[in-house]
Amino acid sequence: MNATTTTAMPILRVEHLSMKFGGLVAIGDLSFDVRRGEITALIGPNGAGKTTVFNCITGFYKPTEGMIRFTGRAGDEFLLERMPDFQITAKAKVARTFQNIRLFSGMTVLENLLVAQHNKLMKASGYTLLGLFGIGGYPQAAAEAIEKARYWLEKADLTDRADDPAGDLPYGAQRRLEIARAMCTDPELLCLDEPAAGLNPKESLALNALLNDIKDNTGTSILLIEHDMSVVMEISDHVVVLEYGRKISDGTPEEVRTDPSVIAAYLGVDDEEVEEVLIEVGDEDVIEQLDTGPDTEHGPEASASMFAGPLSDTVVHGNGERVTVEKGAGKAGRARTEKPAAAKPAGTAARPVKASASTGRAKSGKASAAEKAEPPVTGDKSAEAKAKPAAARKEGISNRLSAPRGGKADNLQLVKGIGPVNEKKLNAHGIYHFDQIAAWKKADIAAAEAYLAFDGRIAREDWIGQAKALAKKAASVPATRRGGRK
Numbered sequence: 001m002n003a004t005t006t007t008a009m010p011i012l013r014v015e016h017l018s019m020k021f022g023g024l025v026a027i028g029d030l031s032f033d034v035r036r037g038e039i040t041a042l043i044g045p046n047g048a049g050k051t052t053v054f055n056c057i058t059g060f061y062k063p064t065e066g067m068i069r070f071t072g073r074a075g076d077e078f079l080l081e082r083m084p085d086f087q088i089t090a091k092a093k094v095a096r097t098f099q100n101i102r103l104f105s106g107m108t109v110l111e112n113l114l115v116a117q118h119n120k121l122m123k124a125s126g127y128t129l130l131g132l133f134g135i136g137g138y139p140q141a142a143a144e145a146i147e148k149a150r151y152w153l154e155k156a157d158l159t160d161r162a163d164d165p166a167g168d169l170p171y172g173a174q175r176r177l178e179i180a181r182a183m184c185t186d187p188e189l190l191c192l193d194e195p196a197a198g199l200n201p202k203e204s205l206a207l208n209a210l211l212n213d214i215k216d217n218t219g220t221s222i223l224l225i226e227h228d229m230s231v232v233m234e235i236s237d238h239v240v241v242l243e244y245g246r247k248i249s250d251g252t253p254e255e256v257r258t259d260p261s262v263i264a265a266y267l268g269v270d271d272e273e274v275e276e277v278l279i280e281v282g283d284e285d286v287i288e289q290l291d292t293g294p295d296t297e298h299g300p301e302a303s304a305s306m307f308a309g310p311l312s313d314t315v316v317h318g319n320g321e322r323v324t325v326e327k328g329a330g331k332a333g334r335a336r337t338e339k340p341a342a343a344k345p346a347g348t349a350a351r352p353v354k355a356s357a358s359t360g361r362a363k364s365g366k367a368s369a370a371e372k373a374e375p376p377v378t379g380d381k382s383a384e385a386k387a388k389p390a391a392a393r394k395e396g397i398s399n400r401l402s403a404p405r406g407g408k409a410d411n412l413q414l415v416k417g418i419g420p421v422n423e424k425k426l427n428a429h430g431i432y433h434f435d436q437i438a439a440w441k442k443a444d445i446a447a448a449e450a451y452l453a454f455d456g457r458i459a460r461e462d463w464i465g466q467a468k469a470l471a472k473k474a475a476s477v478p479a480t481r482r483g484g485r486k
């Protein structure tokens with residue numbers, strides 16, 4: 001294979017990937033490419049399967065079916081689904097970061113960058129004591145490692161903090177350090193799992209700058225999972241959208257943001273988030289409709305929550321296209337699009353409706369605190385919810401608080417499985433702290449699952465165990481040093 005062919009090849013080709021956990025199809029027949037030298041974003045609502053895709057690519061999971069073909073710069077090909085994870089890092093040069101920051105928090109920032117180069121240094125030592133004492137290539141390799149660490153310190157804007165413990169850095173700086181650490185391994189493909197989670201706008205900008213710099217100056221291709229649409233739309237060359245483990249859209253940010261299936265998928269979140277998404281995708285016409293308030297005649301059923309089930313939402317786009325999510329449907333696959341030509345005759349044409357008027361309230365009329373405190377369980381998923389202990393549903397979680405202690409909530413997104421949507425919901429239900437989740441009993445879990453419309457996921461993802469560990473850690477760290485966006 002000549003060099004031109006190689007550079008034109010996608011660095012990663014995911015072909016017919018499926019991953020099943022028992023009866024749950026987390027990913028179903030998924031195919032997409034990551035093009036070399038580009039930033040590709042993998043987006044989708046919570047539970048869409050994004051992290052599972054990452055876990056398959058990086059060897060944490062062995063997919064049930066499908067191929068993950070990696071082509072290196074030199075034309076070397078690897079089938080990642082057949083390789084153990086350490087070889088994927090070492091041979092294919094795929095590096096990753098995780099949803100939850102995983103730094104050596106007691107080591108300094110510089111030490112974190114040097115540890116990342118440990119394998120290379122050990123190789124240079126010839127794995128001998130003499131090597132470590134300067135016989136052979138070790139001194140040269142050590143000097144190069146320090147130079148590389150210095151380079152990435154500067155790129156990540158961390159030079160001033162080089163000697164500080166990594167755990168002392170602000171949250172955004174820790175995220176950049178993780179990326180710098182991954183870059184010290186000279187990856188060909190960098191996989192980032194929600195790098196912008198918990199960042200404030202200034203930190204998000206710094207992250208965007210770092211990722212663009214990597215793209216422009218290193219040749220490393222980037223695959224990122226991200227919920228923050230401003231990051232996705234700003235820096236991605238290519239966006240793949242998942243919903244329930246299936247691809248619903250694939251294209252440029254511009255193509256994806258105007259794709260009715262994607263809008264319909266995102267309409268499946270809370271009112272406030274629908275608004276956020278639509279503002280971020282910049283569909284002026286739809287935003288205007290949001291401002292017109294509820295349409296009781298054509299408005300949707302009781303809930304538009306992705307977690308609460310049935311939708312009957314309709315949106316009219318700038319080009320006159322009307323997207324209806326069928327009554328009883330939850331997902332984009334069931335979205336029906338009517339082109340303007342197919343619109344009903346004058347007089348009977350459906351009025352533009354408030355896209356997210358799931359509760360029949362106008363944009364300005366946000367839910368009252370009482371409504372938010374215990375929203376009713378509605379829709380299709382209510383069948384599931386009904387199966388939960390009735391008392392739990394009725395009484396809700398036992399250790400709710402009316403406000404975060406000390407006015408500062410913990411960053412619940414540090415619990416794997418809690419994304420921005422679920423964090424917001426938990427806060428709305430009076431859950432702000434790790435120790436609250438850590439103290440949940442069976443009935444509390446059932447109550448939480450009822451309004452998050454989960455089915456056993458809290459136990460599966462061991463939120464209690466994770467929250468216990470995080471609560472313990474938080475208790476040992478002064479409040480001012482706790483990472484998080486809150």
Ligand SMILES: Nc1ncnc2c1ncn2[C@@H]1O[C@H](COP(=O)(O)OP(=O)(O)OP(=O)(O)O)[C@@H](O)[C@H]1O
Nearest residue numbers: 021026045046047048049050051052053417419457
């Ligand atoms: N190890 C596992 N065992 C059982 N089910 C799993 C496992 N890992 C993931 N799942 C399930 O697979 C589905 C997809 O989860 P995944 O974490 O990949 O979604 P996601 O899109 O990354 O979500 P989020 O945005 O919330 O992180 C979920 O229903 C999840 O509960």
